[in-house]
Amino acid sequence: xxxxxxxxxxxxxxxxxxxxxxxxxxxVSERGYEATTLGDIADQAGTARGLVSYYFAGKRQLLQxxxxxxxxxxxxxxxxxxxxxxxxxxxxxxxxxxIDAILSLAVEQPVLMRxxxxxILQYEGFVQCQxxxxxxTLLRRAVIGYGSKDPDTDxxxxxxxxxxxxxxxxxxxxxxxxxxxxxxxFDRYGLEWDMGSPPDTPRPEDP
Numbered sequence: 156x157x158x159x160x161x162x163x164x165x166x167x168x169x170x171x172x173x174x175x176x177x178x179x180x181x182x183v184s185e186r187g188y189e190a191t192t193l194g195d196i197a198d199q200a201g202t203a204r205g206l207v208s209y210y211f212a213g214k215r216q217l218l219q220x221x222x223x224x225x226x227x228x229x230x231x232x233x234x235x236x237x238x239x240x241x242x243x244x245x246x247x248x249x250x251x252x253x254i255d256a257i258l259s260l261a262v263e264q265p266v267l268m269r270x271x272x273x274x275i276l277q278y279e280g281f282v283q284c285q286x287x288x289x290x291x292t293l294l295r296r297a298v299i300g301y302g303s304k305d306p307d308t309d310x311x312x313x314x315x316x317x318x319x320x321x322x323x324x325x326x327x328x329x330x331x332x333x334x335x336x337x338x339x340x341f342d343r344y345g346l347e348w349d350m351g352s353p354p355d356t357p358r359p360e361d362p
Contacts, residue, residue: 172210174200176286179221180267188218188270215274216282222271223286225264230256230293233352246300247344251351253297254317254340259352261321262333269325272318301344316340335359 159167178199182191193214197204211217233256240248261268281287294317295310303309320340323331334356341348348358 171200171202171206173224175202175207175210175217176221176224179217180225180264183218183221183270184264184267187266188214188274193217215278216284218271218274219282220284220286222267223284223290225267226257226260227286227290227293229260230290232256234293234297244350246302247346248350249297249300250313250344251341251346253294253313254320254337254344254346255351255353257317258320258324258333258337261324265325268321269327272322272325275318316343332359 175196178196179191182195182199186195191214193207194204196217197207200207207217211220230253233252234249236252239245275281291310291314294313295306298306298309298313317340320336323336324333334354337354338348338358340346341350
C-alpha cells in the first residue's frame with residue numbers, strides 16, 4: 156500500500172479541522188461556552204480529544220476560529236450568490252450583501268455571536284488564524300469592489316462598523332432593531348435599501 160501524498164494528507168487535515176470547527180459552532184450555540192468542553196467538541200466531531208488540542212491552543216482560540224469560519228462561509232456564499240452583480244452598481248451590491256450576511260448571522264446565532272464578541276473584548280482581540288484571514292480577504296474584496304482606493308484603511312473601518320452593529324443587535328436587554336442598524340450602515344455607504352438581502356420589514360423612518 157503506497158503512502159498518501161502530501162496533498163491528500165493536507166485535505167484530510169482540513170476536513171478534520173472543519174469538523175471540529177463546525178462541532179464548536181453547534182455545541183456553543185446550543186449549550187453556551189462554559190458548558191461546552193473540548194471533550195464534548197471532540198465527541199461531536201467524531202475525533203480524538205488530543206487532535207483538538209493539536210490543532211488549537213485552547214478553547215478560546217477554537218471558538219474564535221469556529222466563528223470566523225461561520226462568518227466567512229456565510230459571507231462567501233452571499234458574495235458568490237447567483238446572479239452575480241454586474242454593471243455600475245456591482246460593487247455597491249457586494250458591499251450590501253456583506254453587511255446583510257454578518258447582520259443575519261448575529262440575528263440567527265445570538266448565543267454564538269455574543270460569546271464571540273465577549274471573548275474579543277475580554278481578552279486581547281482577534282486570534283490570528285486561517286479562518287480570520289479568509290474572513291478578512293472577503294471583507295477586503297467587498298471594500299475593493301465598492302471602489303475603495305485605500306482598502307488598508309477602509310477595510311478596518313468596515314470591520315469596526317460591522318462589529319459595532321453586531322454588538323448593538325446582541326446587547327442584552329436593549330438590543331437595537333436589525334433594520335435600523337442596517338439602514339444606518341446603508342446610509343453611510345450610499346446603498347439602496349433593496350440591495351443585498353433586504354428584510355421583510357420596510358425601512359424604518361428616520362427619528
